[in-house]
Amino acid sequence: FAAMDSRKARQSLIRFEDIGGQDVAKNELCEALEFIKNAAQVREMGIRPLKGVLLTGPPGTGKTLLAKAAAQFTNSSFLAASGSEFVEMYVGVGAQRIRKLFSQARDTARRNKLKSAVIFIDEIDVLGGKRGQSGNNQEHDQTLNELLVQMDGLSLEDEICCLVIAATNRPEALDQALLRPGRFDRQVRVDLPDKKGRLHILHLHTRNKPLAEAVDLEEIAADTFGFSGAHLENVANEAAILALRDGAGQIEMRHLRSAVEKVILGEKLDRTPVA
Ligand code: ATP
Numbered sequence: 648f649a650a651m652d653s654r655k656a657r658q659s660l661i662r663f664e665d666i667g668g669q670d671v672a673k674n675e676l677c678e679a680l681e682f683i684k685n686a687a688q689v690r691e692m693g694i695r696p697l698k699g700v701l702l703t704g705p706p707g708t709g710k711t712l713l714a715k716a717a718a719q720f721t722n723s724s725f726l727a728a729s730g731s732e733f734v735e736m737y738v739g740v741g742a743q744r745i746r747k748l749f750s751q752a753r754d755t756a757r758r759n760k761l762k763s764a765v766i767f768i769d770e771i772d773v774l775g776g777k778r779g780q781s782g783n784n785q786e787h788d789q790t791l792n793e794l795l796v797q798m799d800g801l802s803l804e805d806e807i808c809c810l811v812i813a814a815t816n817r818p819e820a821l822d823q824a825l826l827r828p829g830r831f832d833r834q835v836r837v838d839l840p841d842k843k844g845r846l847h848i849l850h851l852h853t854r855n856k857p858l859a860e861a862v863d864l865e866e867i868a869a870d871t872f873g874f875s876g877a878h879l880e881n882v883a884n885e886a887a888i889l890a891l892r893d894g895a896g897q898i899e900m901r902h903l904r905s906a907v908e909k910v911i912l913g914e915k916l917d918r919t920p921v922a
Pocket of ligand 1: 814
């Protein structure tokens with residue numbers, strides 16, 4: 648399990664304030680996280696505990712960041728995996744990895760003297776696709792079943808309270824069993840940022856860079872329709888590289904404009920506004 652052992656397992660340092668835009672997603676996620684923060688009251692009231700949150704939306708919009716911020720917000724350990732790590736040739740290997748993921752998450756929390764753990768599974772559709780439809784049926788179905796078993800076994804009585812946050816940009820491909828109450832029963836949509844969100848993200852990614860006085864980030868935000876947070880981070884980085892190459896000392900509007908063009912060309916972004 649070399650890939651799993653080298654996985655970063657630690658407490659996350661990303662806070663919700665470090666994520667630009669996504670106000671609706673942040674609010675919905677925070678609301679759900681109150682369940683973990685107030686586990687004792689939730690238990691007393693006999694409320695069914697929240698075990699899973701599904702983040703849906705296009706790539707690069709901040710789903711991983713949101714999961715990390717959720718761990719920070721709830722003072723939980725953070726362990727990340729990708730759905731593809733559980734896809735194996737041999738029957739039983741994926742299921743074994745799922746068990747290891749949950750036990751590793753609990754161990755990390757225990758080691759760090761934390762009472763809760765966030766397990767993040769990116770590209771959940773790779774392991775959680777509809778049963779009976781994948782090429783290697785038996786192995787795929789066993790892996791998915793093990794995830795369901797592990798989630799069903801989570802309880803507020805546990806010494807370490809676990810929350811599974813999963814991400815996908817293909818929620819329609821998921822096996823319905825994953826979406827039943829007690830599993831991923833909260834869905835939070837993480838969309839491409841609007842202009843206000845893009846401006847916020849641009850501010851965040853230029854805050855440690857020298858910007859010329861005349862730089863108007865509002866103009867850049869207006870010109871970057873269709874960009875994700877990851878694209879905007881790329882724009883800020885490319886602009887700094889162009890300024891360095893120019894010997895300009897500061898990032899100017901022309902650097903930012905060229906960086907926007909570069910990202911559009913490089914990514915072949917479809918920026919046709921939706922009617
Ligand atoms: P994927 O579906 O491809 O895994 P994702 O939605 O999980 O993508 P992240 O990994 O969270 O996206 O984001 C990638 C990078 O893009 C981040 O490390 C960050 O630099 C930047 N980024 C994305 N969204 C935001 C945002 N809302 N605010 C600030 N930075 C962002």
